[in-house]
Amino acid sequence: MKIAILPGDGIGPEIVDQAVNVLNALDLKFEMESAPVGGAGYAAHGHPLPEATLKLAQEADAILFGAVGDWKYDTLERSLRPEQAILGLRKNLNLFANLRPAILYPELSGASTLKPEVVSGLDILIIRELTGDIYFGKPRGVRIATDGAFVGEREGYDTMRYAETEIRRIAHVAFQAAQKRDKRLTSVDKANVLETFQFWKDIVTDVHKEYPDVALDHMYVDNAAMQLIRAPKKFDVMVTGNMFGDILSDAAAMLTGSIGMLPSASLDKNNKGLYEPSHGSAPDIAGKGIANPLATILSAAMMLRFSLGLPEQADRIENAVKKVLAQGLRTPDIYEAGTTKVGTVEMGEAVVRALI
Numbered sequence: 001m002k003i004a005i006l007p008g009d010g011i012g013p014e015i016v017d018q019a020v021n022v023l024n025a026l027d028l029k030f031e032m033e034s035a036p037v038g039g040a041g042y043a044a045h046g047h048p049l050p051e052a053t054l055k056l057a058q059e060a061d062a063i064l065f066g067a068v069g070d071w072k073y074d075t076l077e078r079s080l081r082p083e084q085a086i087l088g089l090r091k092n093l094n095l096f097a098n099l100r101p102a103i104l105y106p107e108l109s110g111a112s113t114l115k116p117e118v119v120s121g122l123d124i125l126i127i128r129e130l131t132g133d134i135y136f137g138k139p140r141g142v143r144i145a146t147d148g149a150f151v152g153e154r155e156g157y158d159t160m161r162y163a164e165t166e167i168r169r170i171a172h173v174a175f176q177a178a179q180k181r182d183k184r185l186t187s188v189d190k191a192n193v194l195e196t197f198q199f200w201k202d203i204v205t206d207v208h209k210e211y212p213d214v215a216l217d218h219m220y221v222d223n224a225a226m227q228l229i230r231a232p233k234k235f236d237v238m239v240t241g242n243m244f245g246d247i248l249s250d251a252a253a254m255l256t257g258s259i260g261m262l263p264s265a266s267l268d269k270n271n272k273g274l275y276e277p278s279h280g281s282a283p284d285i286a287g288k289g290i291a292n293p294l295a296t297i298l299s300a301a302m303m304l305r306f307s308l309g310l311p312e313q314a315d316r317i318e319n320a321v322k323k324v325l326a327q328g329l330r331t332p333d334i335y336e337a338g339t340t341k342v343g344t345v346e347m348g349e350a351v352v353r354a355l356i
């Protein structure tokens, strides 16, 4: 089994190193090959998603991805910016289903900014559509306005759109995921304002007919953001579009104690996938050795479960993470009094030691 390792920028290489060590410690003899991506891809080959990197990703059985993005590239023309690498991989590989599970490990109930009783026992799954919406809609750009109140002025514009097929396929993923859990699905939209999301709601309602055992409700995204903070445990599975899912999953990350705890899987229709933490390259802490590697290590566990058919090995990693948290080890983002502060490498090494 071949795994493409794409560390990327900022803390990406630091956290991916730890996940690779954990995978190696399983003694399963994976073939792993690394390639530069994001700002690192641009620096090495003049493009954030170099051809050889894309080829490696296409050929591999699964991809482990760190993060991309670096302030020093923010003034490049958009097609060369590091973020285009992850967007390009998602689009090229048809990774339309993004699973972001927000689980609060009991040991971290005091690390969340919310009261322990609000978050304890939290286990929700956010399913974000990943290859459509305003992220990829065309036309987009900056032009001279030809209508409206500001005719003659420059205006920025993007296009929000969803094809029926795109909505149907993510709805099926969401209903099937709900069937394996508590059988409750909340579809998050903005149907009260946006045509695209009235259409989304209508199609999700139609797909629901095939899943009568799942209870479906619909919620506007602004209310969903509020409910996530007010009573997050009321949710089981949430499904939403690309942009709303991006925002809601960062909010949900804080329910788990830190964004450094939220893994993700991005899957195509055959469960080939890219696995990455939900957070970014964290340039503010890059190189300091303090980034939390657990979201990446947990993403590697998701990879074993969803793409490589090794659920027992995924369990081994997840149990090891629980164990190090129970031992009181904490990177600074999840630190609280009475626990032991450790860095990225120490955390990774502790997970390796905790594997049984």
Ligand SMILES: NC(=O)c1ccc[n+]([C@@H]2O[C@H](COP(=O)([O-])OP(=O)(O)OC[C@H]3O[C@@H](n4cnc5c(N)ncnc54)[C@H](O)[C@@H]3O)[C@@H](O)[C@H]2O)c1
Pocket (backbone or CB within 6 Å): 011, 015, 066, 067, 068, 069, 070, 071, 083, 086, 259, 260, 276, 278, 279, 280, 281, 282, 283, 284, 285, 290, 291, 292, 293, 295, 333
């Ligand atoms: N999939 C991706 O590669 C991805 C995702 C999000 C953001 N980005 C990019 O990352 C760059 C920085 O973006 P941002 O600052 O808005 O978001 P970010 O997620 O990188 O960081 C937000 C905050 O969370 C902290 N943080 C993130 N991951 C952490 C970890 N593992 N351990 C401890 N703390 C952690 C950071 O220090 C920062 O304070 C930008 O270039 C952005 O485009 C990339």
Ligand SMILES: CC(C)[C@H](C(=O)O)[C@@H](O)C(=O)O
Pocket (backbone or CB within 6 Å): 069, 083, 086, 087, 246, 278, 280
């Ligand atoms: C870096 C960026 C393109 C990306 C997104 O918006 O999808 C990130 O925020 C994420 O959540 O994976």
Ligand SMILES: [Mg+2]
Pocket (backbone or CB within 6 Å): 246, 247, 250, 278
């Ligand atoms: Mg994001």
